[in-house]
Amino acid sequence: MTRTPDSEQRVKFYQTGTFTVGNRLLDDAQRTVQASVERANSIDSGHRACQGCGEALGARYVVDAALRAAGDKLIAANATGCLEVFTTPYPESAWRLPWIHSLFGNAPAVGAGIAAALRARGREDVRVLAQGGDGGTTDIGMGCLSGMFERNDDVLYVCYNNQAYMNTGVQRSSQTPPAARTATTTVAGSEPGNELNSGKSVPLIAMAHGIPYVATASVHDLHDLELKVVRAMEFRGARYLEVFVPCPLGWGSRPADTIRVARLATQSGMFPLFEAEYGEITASTKIRARAPVEDYLELQRRFAHVFKPENAHQLEALRQVAERNIRRFDLLADAEDSL
Amino acid sequence: MSNESTTKPFAVTLEVGGSLLNKTGSWRSERPVYVDRLPPCNNACPAGEDIQGWLYRAEEGDYRGAWESLIAHNPLPAIMGRACYHPCQDACNRAQLDQAVNIHAVERFLGDLALSENWPAPVGASTSGKRVLVIGAGPSGLSAAYHLARLGHQVEIHEAGPLPGGMMRFGIPRYRLPREVVDGEVQRIVDMGVKLELGSRVDDIPALLESGGFDACFVAIGAHVAKRVEIPGPDVARIVDAVSFLHDMETGDAPLQLGRRVVVYGGGNTAVDVARTAKRLGADPVIVYRRSREQMPAHDFEIDEALEEGVVVNWLRTITAADEQGFKIEKMTLDENGWPQPTGEYETIEADSLVLALGQNVDQGILTSLPGVALNRDGVVEVGGDMATAYPGVFAGGDMVPAERTVTVAVGHGKKAARNIDAWLRGQTYSPPPKPEVADYEMLNTWYYTDAAQKVQPVLDAARRTATFDEVHTGLDAGNALFEARRCLSCGNCFECDNCYGICPDNAIIKLGQGQRFEFKYDYCKGCGMCAAECPCGAILMTPEST
Numbered sequence: 001m002t003r004t005p006d007s008e009q010r011v012k013f014y015q016t017g018t019f020t021v022g023n024r025l026l027d028d029a030q031r032t033v034q035a036s037v038e039r040a041n042s043i044d045s046g047h048r049a050c051q052g053c054g055e056a057l058g059a060r061y062v063v064d065a066a067l068r069a070a071g072d073k074l075i076a077a078n079a080t081g082c083l084e085v086f087t088t089p090y091p092e093s094a095w096r097l098p099w100i101h102s103l104f105g106n107a108p109a110v111g112a113g114i115a116a117a118l119r120a121r122g123r124e125d126v127r128v129l130a131q132g133g134d135g136g137t138t139d140i141g142m143g144c145l146s147g148m149f150e151r152n153d154d155v156l157y158v159c160y161n162n163q164a165y166m167n168t169g170v171q172r173s174s175q176t177p178p179a180a181r182t183a184t185t186t187v188a189g190s191e192p193g194n195e196l197n198s199g200k201s202v203p204l205i206a207m208a209h210g211i212p213y214v215a216t217a218s219v220h221d222l223h224d225l226e227l228k229v230v231r232a233m234e235f236r237g238a239r240y241l242e243v244f245v246p247c248p249l250g251w252g253s254r255p256a257d258t259i260r261v262a263r264l265a266t267q268s269g270m271f272p273l274f275e276a277e278y279g280e281i282t283a284s285t286k287i288r289a290r291a292p293v294e295d296y297l298e299l300q301r302r303f304a305h306v307f308k309p310e311n312a313h314q315l316e317a318l319r320q321v322a323e324r325n326i327r328r329f330d331l332l333a334d335a336e337d338s339l
Numbered sequence: 340m341s342n343e344s345t346t347k348p349f350a351v352t353l354e355v356g357g358s359l360l361n362k363t364g365s366w367r368s369e370r371p372v373y374v375d376r377l378p379p380c381n382n383a384c385p386a387g388e389d390i391q392g393w394l395y396r397a398e399e400g401d402y403r404g405a406w407e408s409l410i411a412h413n414p415l416p417a418i419m420g421r422a423c424y425h426p427c428q429d430a431c432n433r434a435q436l437d438q439a440v441n442i443h444a445v446e447r448f449l450g451d452l453a454l455s456e457n458w459p460a461p462v463g464a465s466t467s468g469k470r471v472l473v474i475g476a477g478p479s480g481l482s483a484a485y486h487l488a489r490l491g492h493q494v495e496i497h498e499a500g501p502l503p504g505g506m507m508r509f510g511i512p513r514y515r516l517p518r519e520v521v522d523g524e525v526q527r528i529v530d531m532g533v534k535l536e537l538g539s540r541v542d543d544i545p546a547l548l549e550s551g552g553f554d555a556c557f558v559a560i561g562a563h564v565a566k567r568v569e570i571p572g573p574d575v576a577r578i579v580d581a582v583s584f585l586h587d588m589e590t591g592d593a594p595l596q597l598g599r600r601v602v603v604y605g606g607g608n609t610a611v612d613v614a615r616t617a618k619r620l621g622a623d624p625v626i627v628y629r630r631s632r633e634q635m636p637a638h639d640f641e642i643d644e645a646l647e648e649g650v651v652v653n654w655l656r657t658i659t660a661a662d663e664q665g666f667k668i669e670k671m672t673l674d675e676n677g678w679p680q681p682t683g684e685y686e687t688i689e690a691d692s693l694v695l696a697l698g699q700n701v702d703q704g705i706l707t708s709l710p711g712v713a714l715n716r717d718g719v720v721e722v723g724g725d726m727a728t729a730y731p732g733v734f735a736g737g738d739m740v741p742a743e744r745t746v747t748v749a750v751g752h753g754k755k756a757a758r759n760i761d762a763w764l765r766g767q768t769y770s771p772p773p774k775p776e777v778a779d780y781e782m783l784n785t786w787y788y789t790d791a792a793q794k795v796q797p798v799l800d801a802a803r804r805t806a807t808f809d810e811v812h813t814g815l816d817a818g819n820a821l822f823e824a825r826r827c828l829s830c831g832n833c834f835e836c837d838n839c840y841g842i843c844p845d846n847a848i849i850k851l852g853q854g855q856r857f858e859f860k861y862d863y864c865k866g867c868g869m870c871a872a873e874c875p876c877g878a879i880l881m882t883p884e885s886t
């Protein structure tokens with residue numbers, strides 16, 4: 001099965017497309033959770049995320065959809081990081097669901113503990129979500145995360161990937177892309193920015209655990225993201241969802257461009273959207289309007305140096321990343337699949 | 340446990356609270372505001388239709404509502420959906436995405452539906468007690484009469500001809516505009532209480548204003564006098580003009596015996612109409628035009644359709660003389676300014692007759708009764724921006740005033756004149772509302788629109804096109820019309836897609852419910868601008884905060 005962006009939606013509206021959040025011509029049930037005035041707004045107004053924060057948006061998308069899928073019976077464990085700091089500066093909190101603070105690296109273990117407690121009390125109706133940024137999840141929390149996966153604890157773990165440690169001042173993480181500038185991979189020397197051929201794919205590591213469900217999503221494609229949350233909530237056991245969330249501050253992009261940057265990341269092949277069940281890839285979201293990698297990079301100051309002639313090899317390396325993703329995850333639509 | 344420890348969670352020493360205490364709106368340097376920009380289709384419409392507005396209703400399948408919105412500006416949608424050259428579609432932003440929305444076809448669908456369902460036009464509730472005389476029952480006069488009736492005035496149309504419609508009946512052939520459509524839409528205006536006097540030629544306007552007790556007058560007599568050119572030769576009887584030819588086709592007066600080989604002289608839409616009509620009468624028409632195809636004033640699609648039907652066009656030719664067999668033709672060449680220059684090379688074209696389609700002048704007879712009103716150097720009557728002539732209380736529009744001579748422009752004149760006459764009757768001045776900024780393609784975020792090719796209207800097969808006067812283009816069916824309406828991008832006007840509501844990272848937008856649109860919560864909006872960037876139709880504007 002392959003999933004084109006609108007294959008789930010039988011009604012096509014040529015004006016509004018099937019890509020907008022809602023549509024006045026559709027029944028409420030067919031619109032996204034975010035289109036509904038009854039959405040949970042799990043992160044309320046007044047949180048202190050920067051202008052145009054992709055993570056604030058991505059987290060609300062995921063948790064609102066998970067709340068609806070769980071019939072509002074959901075507990076969230078949160079790793080330390082931006083998401084925690086901007087939502088919950090003591091004694092305020094923007095969260096509107098049972099939510100527990102944890103350390104930088106142990107949110108998967110805290111989530112697993114909550115799931116164990118619920119099981120012990122026979123509360124199968126209450127579901128558990130654990131979440132964090134890429135630093136807390138893929139670097140510091142990797143051991144806890146792998147443990148949660150291999151024990152197949154009944155937790156949906158969500159990683160909001162903004163590709164660096166933003167809360168502490170934009171330091172490199174294992175998710176920082178090649179050549180990107182951070183506070184610790186400065187633009188200096190013959191290889192400015194982050195090293196090429198570094199980092200790792202945690203979705204693929206999660207798949208290697210054979211857990212029931214692994215998926216990647218992006219804030220620019222809400223329909224796709226919500227479908228994946230709903231699918232994840234249909235499983236019991238360990239599930240992993242990685243959401244691509246641009247960070248205007250850390251990436252040097254305009255706050256207004258957050259969705260656009262995310263869109264170009266997927267349309268250029270730099271961030272592949274796919275799903276896997278029990279270690280096998282089951283679907284990939286096809287590129288709808290292929291964009292050159294440069295279109296994605298030029299919106300972000302962290303990549304400004306790759307456009308200099310002396311760094312042409314870095315630009316080429318980034319192009320190769322996109323090309324490999326496109327091949328590996330089969331991101332181009334077949335002719336007969338295309339709209 | 341003490342009371343205190345039961346009201347506060349363990350180890351909490353400060354009052355806990357939600358984030359709503361934190362008014363993040365104070366961070367903002369720019370504020371988003373909802374705007375209604377002017378869609379390019381509306382901007383291009385000579386009749387001033389709110390095209391995006393009526394398509395919006397049609398998208399919901401509310402055809403009655405769509406039609407009522409349409410006729411608030413244009414009383415003749417079934418005619419316009421056929422005869423208009425749809426400049427709206429040339430301006431349509433969707434053309435830059437795939438193809439323009441087939442607005443013309445949806446308009447015709449709504450117009451035909453209204454005729455078959457017998458939907459009446461609304462009449463103004465209050466009657467003003469004022470009487471207005473309209474001279475000429477062409478598109479401009481009918482439009483003015485209709486709008487004046489809606490505004491509560493008593494209207495009487497005096498038409499010199501035997502049937503109403505003007506050039507819609509005596510200029511546009513029936514294969515483009517069936518007469519029952521004209522009859523139906525005229526009848527709807529008459530049913531509003533507009534009095535229509537046919538065969539009533541007015542020579543003295545002030546006298547009729549006086550005797551009829553009229554308070555104002557709108558003159559729209561069109562331009563029916565054919566321009567002629569001297570062609571020396573023995574038999575001038577074989578030369579007729581296009582206006583008379585098309586008029587006689589309509590009145591059923593013995594169709595002129597043109598013979599088999601007909602030359603049509605001219606390059607405008609009328610020349611093409613004559614040639615296509617002659618083809619349907621069994622002749623072999625040849626159009627002779629002194630410049631090249633690119634410079635032909637006729638619309639490209641009309642020339643294409645004529646060529647498809649077997650009409651022959653000779654470009655860069657002038658007719659210099661007539662002889663026993665036909666006409667002497669001189670070849671032309673274009674100079675560097677694009678003007679045709681004679682070459683001295685001649686050829687002969689065998690023909691039985693010649694139809695002159697060289698344009699039309701305004702009959703100035705009626706104007707002699709109006710002191711101060713006369714034709715200008717271009718042969719038309721000068722009017723002000725309010726359509727008023729130099730004679731107090733007399734307004735003019737349509738083909739007799741300086742403008743492009745199309746049905747749609749005429750309908751627009753009628754509306755504009757009606758509004759100004761209404762104001763004049765009340766001793767006021769009509770000032771149209773200011774036009775908002777045009778919604779350019781660059782203001783749209785087209786990612787959110789699905790690719791969808793235009794629905795094309797079926798075309799009559801070639802055999803029937805050259806042998807009958809059946810309508811060449813058929814209409815869209817209900818399914819196609821709905822599809823086509825939904826292709827509208829709603830440029831510059833919110834269509835409630837919920838994008839802003841969904842993508843605001845700060846929940847700073849209130850969704851007010853169907854038809855009510857949205858509102859910003861400026862207490863929390865940080866001014867990131869994502870809503871404006873991701874609004875598909877460009878209905879959100881970021882403006883700097885004043886402080």
